[in-house]
Amino acid sequence: MATLKDVAAAAGVSPATASRALSEPGSVATAGRERVLRAAAQLGYRVNPAARALRSGRSGHLGLVLPDLANPFFASVAKGVQARARELGRTVLVADTEEDPALELDLVARLREQVDGVILCSSRMPESQLRSHADAGRVVLVNRELDGVPSVSVDNADGVRQGLEHLRALGHRTVAYAGGPASSWSDQRRREAFAAVEGITVVDLGPGRPVAARGVAAADLALGSAATAVVAYNDLVALGVLDQLRTRGVRVPEEMSVIGFDDIPAAALVHPPLTTVTLPLREVGRRAVELVVATADADPSDPPAVVRELLGVELVVRGSTAPAAAGAARSQA
Amino acid sequence: MATLKDVAAAAGVSPATASRALSEPGSVATAGRERVLRAAAQLGYRVNPAARALRSGRSGHLGLVLPDLANPFFASVAKGVQARARELGRTVLVADTEEDPALELDLVARLREQVDGVILCSSRMPESQLRSHADAGRVVLVNRELDGVPSVSVDNADGVRQGLEHLRALGHRTVAYAGGPASSWSDQRRREAFAAVEGITVVDLGPGRPVAARGVAAADLALGSAATAVVAYNDLVALGVLDQLRTRGVRVPEEMSVIGFDDIPAAALVHPPLTTVTLPLREVGRRAVELVVATADADPSDPPAVVRELLGVELVVRGSTAPAAAGAARSQA
DNA sequence: TTGTAAGCGTTATCAG
DNA sequence: CTGATAACGCTTACAA
Numbered sequence: 001m002a003t004l005k006d007v008a009a010a011a012g013v014s015p016a017t018a019s020r021a022l023s024e025p026g027s028v029a030t031a032g033r034e035r036v037l038r039a040a041a042q043l044g045y046r047v048n049p050a051a052r053a054l055r056s057g058r059s060g061h062l063g064l065v066l067p068d069l070a071n072p073f074f075a076s077v078a079k080g081v082q083a084r085a086r087e088l089g090r091t092v093l094v095a096d097t098e099e100d101p102a103l104e105l106d107l108v109a110r111l112r113e114q115v116d117g118v119i120l121c122s123s124r125m126p127e128s129q130l131r132s133h134a135d136a137g138r139v140v141l142v143n144r145e146l147d148g149v150p151s152v153s154v155d156n157a158d159g160v161r162q163g164l165e166h167l168r169a170l171g172h173r174t175v176a177y178a179g180g181p182a183s184s185w186s187d188q189r190r191r192e193a194f195a196a197v198e199g200i201t202v203v204d205l206g207p208g209r210p211v212a213a214r215g216v217a218a219a220d221l222a223l224g225s226a227a228t229a230v231v232a233y234n235d236l237v238a239l240g241v242l243d244q245l246r247t248r249g250v251r252v253p254e255e256m257s258v259i260g261f262d263d264i265p266a267a268a269l270v271h272p273p274l275t276t277v278t279l280p281l282r283e284v285g286r287r288a289v290e291l292v293v294a295t296a297d298a299d300p301s302d303p304p305a306v307v308r309e310l311l312g313v314e315l316v317v318r319g320s321t322a323p324a325a326a327g328a329a330r331s332q333a
Numbered sequence: 334m335a336t337l338k339d340v341a342a343a344a345g346v347s348p349a350t351a352s353r354a355l356s357e358p359g360s361v362a363t364a365g366r367e368r369v370l371r372a373a374a375q376l377g378y379r380v381n382p383a384a385r386a387l388r389s390g391r392s393g394h395l396g397l398v399l400p401d402l403a404n405p406f407f408a409s410v411a412k413g414v415q416a417r418a419r420e421l422g423r424t425v426l427v428a429d430t431e432e433d434p435a436l437e438l439d440l441v442a443r444l445r446e447q448v449d450g451v452i453l454c455s456s457r458m459p460e461s462q463l464r465s466h467a468d469a470g471r472v473v474l475v476n477r478e479l480d481g482v483p484s485v486s487v488d489n490a491d492g493v494r495q496g497l498e499h500l501r502a503l504g505h506r507t508v509a510y511a512g513g514p515a516s517s518w519s520d521q522r523r524r525e526a527f528a529a530v531e532g533i534t535v536v537d538l539g540p541g542r543p544v545a546a547r548g549v550a551a552a553d554l555a556l557g558s559a560a561t562a563v564v565a566y567n568d569l570v571a572l573g574v575l576d577q578l579r580t581r582g583v584r585v586p587e588e589m590s591v592i593g594f595d596d597i598p599a600a601a602l603v604h605p606p607l608t609t610v611t612l613p614l615r616e617v618g619r620r621a622v623e624l625v626v627a628t629a630d631a632d633p634s635d636p637p638a639v640v641r642e643l644l645g646v647e648l649v650v651r652g653s654t655a656p657a658a659a660g661a662a663r664s665q666a
Numbered sequence: 667t668t669g670t671a672a673g674c675g676t677t678a679t680c681a682g
Numbered sequence: 683c684t685g686a687t688a689a690c691g692c693t694t695a696c697a698a
Contacts, residue, residue, distance in 0.1 A: 003692085015691090019692070019694085020693090047691085048691050050690080050691080055691080056693060
């Protein structure tokens with residue numbers, strides 16, 4: 001493997017000049033610079049990242065910590081992170097916490113030392129622990145907000161608002177919410193948005209794991225209530241609701257409307273196709289990279305610029321929502 | 334940040350001994366070792382990965398290159414890789430090639446220099462390019478095989494065989510195959526398996542992208558043929574087939590049976606739930622880590638142990654397959 | 667603009 | 683079993 005010294009020798013300059021020619025081309029005379037570049041190409045020179053990292057203190061790596069890679073929500077964010085990081089010439093160290101806060105804590109701690117900055121996605125950590133990491137700097141939160149920490153989130157409240165407006169326009173007056181994990185920041189924001197909407201009675205189906213099985217249970221709960229529509233924490237739950245309503249012989253959307261969140265690929269493939277709130281997840285990932293790179297490159301003595309981004313969401317109306325049945329609700333199952 | 338020197342000083346030993354106490358505990362006297370360990374814990378010492386990598390030549394990182402993180406197939410493999418790597422104290426650098434062979438080539442080249450070994454998943458590279466990387470060593474292939482290169486794959490042929498046996502037992506005699514990308518190694522293996530089965534006439538619906546839209550087109554093709562069942566390249570395609578059959582008013586499984594591949598989460602959530610071939614993808618990821626770590630740790634001068642693993646698959650029979658309609662095929666749509 | 671030289675923190679070598 | 687010493691390859695004051 002060719003080293004910088006080899007390149008310098010081949011180009012007839014000192015290692016320092018060779019280094020500059022490669023990383024600050026402006027600060028080297030044209031003639032020498034070209035000889036260095038040529039020599040580097042000739043020898044197939046590639047900088048040794050470990051040496052660079054040791055000397056400069058920056059690895060060029062970004063850390064991405066998320067609860068579950070197999071969840072399409074996080075996978076989309078990860079894709080956005082990947083894409084932007086690559087454009088910026090940075091590599092991404094990914095860590096899957098398996099939804100386990102203890103493991104998350106451990107992984108974040110370990111990762112911090114190997115990367116220039118960490119993107120912490122939908123953290124399951126309690127606020128106090130989270131703060132201890134975030135305060136050490138170089139952390140950007142995704143889908144969670146905390147005072148004094150940069151973050152990128154989607155506008156959960158507006159998603160709920162759009163969904164409920166849609167339902168209200170269709171004549172629904174009682175809507176059930178099949179919530180997500182109690183510890184979920186997104187779920188808390190959505191609950192608040194529910195509470196803020198007027199003219200609709202909310203039936204709280206309680207918290208639950210964000211999986212289809214939870215939707216199955218929630219569907220029966222909804223059927224036992226006066227609700228004519230169900231809003232689910234995410235599409236997985238909504239799909240479970242749809243499934244169970246079919247099993248119970250309740251027609252969707254005629255007898256019960258269903259709205260999901262996230263717009264995962266499967267949402268458009270089921271029947272009826274799911275009305276859901278689509279989130280700009282790739283863009284969330286991209287913005288998170290911008291933020292974390294900015295904080296990593298910033299002079300640590302500067303006042304930390306805390307940016308909080310909120311990206312817009314959009315209700316996608318498909319086949320799982322329709323006008324509420326006129327008069328009384330459906331016949332009790 | 335505490336360095337090894339600090340720990341050594343606190344423990345009253347030389348840096349060399351401190352280093353040994355931490356990495357080869359067996360080679361240090363008990364008393365000194367304990368003082369080092371205590372001092373390290375006390376000072377919150379963490380090894381500097383860059384320094385270690387520079388000196389030892391191993392970063393502790395593993396590279397994972399895959400076509401699309403948002404594809405549940407690859408996400409599952411990635412989870413397996415993650416989990417096993419973490420257990421082994423290694424971190425994972427992930428690169429998403431966006432199904433682009435040119436980008437893949439570039440990413441593999443870049444990644445190679447930053448990691449101890451690369452797991453190359455479902456490579457889209459032509460064989461010649463692939464070989465040039467693989468021959469340089471420290472590469473493990475997933476879902477692709479190449480002479481002289483370690484690899485982990487699933488038994489595609491057996492999956493096809495199980496699916497076709499199932500269909501034949503149900504009385505199907507003409508089966509359509511909605512294939513995947515022509516460049517896909519898995520698809521080629523599956524085609525071969527189709528050709529090897531006796532007693533069933535295969536209708537080749539041609540190659541296609543592994544997405545639902547391709548299944549929509551394939552469904553119409555199948556309806557125009559004598560096939561009473563469709564086997565799809567993967568579940569996404571199968572879901573598209575299901576969707577279009579419904580649109581065309583063809584009942585599944587009564588009038589047409591459908592089999593997918595991969596067993597993605599959505600497969601169990603649609604109606605009818607999809608009969609599909611489930612693949613041990615997490616395990617594939619785990620095995621790939623074992624292999625790549627073994628090659629990375631091996632003495633480069635040793636004869637490279639080329640291991641080729643083939644993991645078993647299993648047909649999961651759900652609701653999308655049923656006996657072929659007696660007598661003539663369904664009434665033409 | 668360029669070169670010299672001093673490390674960054676760790677591990678490998680080698681002598682004791 | 684332990685310690686001194688020398689790198690690993692690069693960047694960056696500082697000097698010229």
